[in-house]
Amino acid sequence: MELSRRTLLALTGAMAVSGPSARTTTRAALFRGVGQPLSVETIQLDPPRPTEVHVRMVAVGLCHTDLHVLRGERQVGMQPMVMGHEGAGVVEAVGAAVRDIETGDHVALTWLPACGVCRWCRAGAHHRCAESSRIARGPQLDGTYRRRDAAGRDVGSFCLVGAFAERTVVDQASVVVVDKSIPFEVAALASCGVPAGVGAVTNAARVRSGDSVVVIGVGGDGMNAVQGARLAGAKVIIAVDLHAWKLDAARTFGATHTIQAGAGVDLPARVRELTEGVGADHAFVCVDPAATLLDASRATTVGGTVVMTGLTPESVATTPVPPIELLRGQKTVIGSVYGSASQRTGIPEVLRLYRQGSLKLGELVSRRYRLDEINQGYADLAAGRNLRGVLQLG
Numbered sequence: 001m002e003l004s005r006r007t008l009l010a011l012t013g014a015m016a017v018s019g020p021s022a023r024t025t026t027r028a029a030l031f032r033g034v035g036q037p038l039s040v041e042t043i044q045l046d047p048p049r050p051t052e053v054h055v056r057m058v059a060v061g062l063c064h065t066d067l068h069v070l071r072g073e074r075q076v077g078m079q080p081m082v083m084g085h086e087g088a089g090v091v092e093a094v095g096a097a098v099r100d101i102e103t104g105d106h107v108a109l110t111w112l113p114a115c116g117v118c119r120w121c122r123a124g125a126h127h128r129c130a131e132s133s134r135i136a137r138g139p140q141l142d143g144t145y146r147r148r149d150a151a152g153r154d155v156g157s158f159c160l161v162g163a164f165a166e167r168t169v170v171d172q173a174s175v176v177v178v179d180k181s182i183p184f185e186v187a188a189l190a191s192c193g194v195p196a197g198v199g200a201v202t203n204a205a206r207v208r209s210g211d212s213v214v215v216i217g218v219g220g221d222g223m224n225a226v227q228g229a230r231l232a233g234a235k236v237i238i239a240v241d242l243h244a245w246k247l248d249a250a251r252t253f254g255a256t257h258t259i260q261a262g263a264g265v266d267l268p269a270r271v272r273e274l275t276e277g278v279g280a281d282h283a284f285v286c287v288d289p290a291a292t293l294l295d296a297s298r299a300t301t302v303g304g305t306v307v308m309t310g311l312t313p314e315s316v317a318t319t320p321v322p323p324i325e326l327l328r329g330q331k332t333v334i335g336s337v338y339g340s341a342s343q344r345t346g347i348p349e350v351l352r353l354y355r356q357g358s359l360k361l362g363e364l365v366s367r368r369y370r371l372d373e374i375n376q377g378y379a380d381l382a383a384g385r386n387l388r389g390v391l392q393l394g
């Protein structure tokens, strides 16, 4: 009898070996339409299927990417959808086929999956996983749904994680186990902007000791590019932002010079003044590439590197840099995702640097919010009041 019940559960794909193995409910912040605030609702949550885990979320970062969706600047495949893509929590149940993740583990959720079987994953380049094209569609990695709203409609999960929720069910492909000594909010930030910024410097641009660097936009990615440049031994680190208080903060993260952007500011000229008249070796475009990529390119020296980490709205279809400038300037332009390295190695690496005191991560958190305050969190983000706001769920 026991065997037949287990077999039946396995056949329906609903077997969990421990923890919450039945359908449950959770509160979550849902995207229900462009221009609308996130809707905090109680939804149904199914148990994990064989390759999935059930995670009780504790901390989730408020990142600009979700704001692009709320404003309609980037499209997602469906609504309603639980937003949130940079979170950390505790595993409460694991499916029967899950490997190397156990109940009680502390985990960071990754906004790109690592399917493990595509050509990129087999080569260890999980940040190029072939499944990455599916992250904004809504369903789980297997194409089905684990969430329903009060009306019985399927609910998607942004980036395959749907982190703005007290509980979530995700494939093991989206999970990195972290050491239990790491604060959850640090683990949450380490799942997105920290490896993105640090890795843009160390892996994409390969900044070396003595190089000069300009970082445009010192938010989630950019502030970590600043501290990545300091770690790499860059001699000149120029932070650029619209907000003076962020520039003051950038100095504490390693910036040697700051430039407040705004009308009438000739950024390339200002950067040349600080780099012996020639421009920076590397520029990092961490905000609004449509508005900043041309200045970034012109702020670099001949043979310079421009690394772009920021998203553009879908309405932006061309790059603003004249091709002849790239040719004559012998420039390299790099699009960098997840710091141009596997998230499965990049996240542990930034946490190792944090534990040895080389990266300031707790200092990135400006404000904390409860789930019901999430729209205030996004208003603060849009107004430039936070380095990082963090949702506290635990």
Ligand SMILES: [Zn+2]
Pocket (backbone or CB within 6 Å): 063, 064, 065, 085, 086, 192, 193
């Ligand atoms: Zn993010």
Ligand SMILES: [Zn+2]
Pocket (backbone or CB within 6 Å): 113, 114, 115, 116, 117, 118, 119, 120, 121, 122, 126, 128, 129, 130, 131
């Ligand atoms: Zn893959």
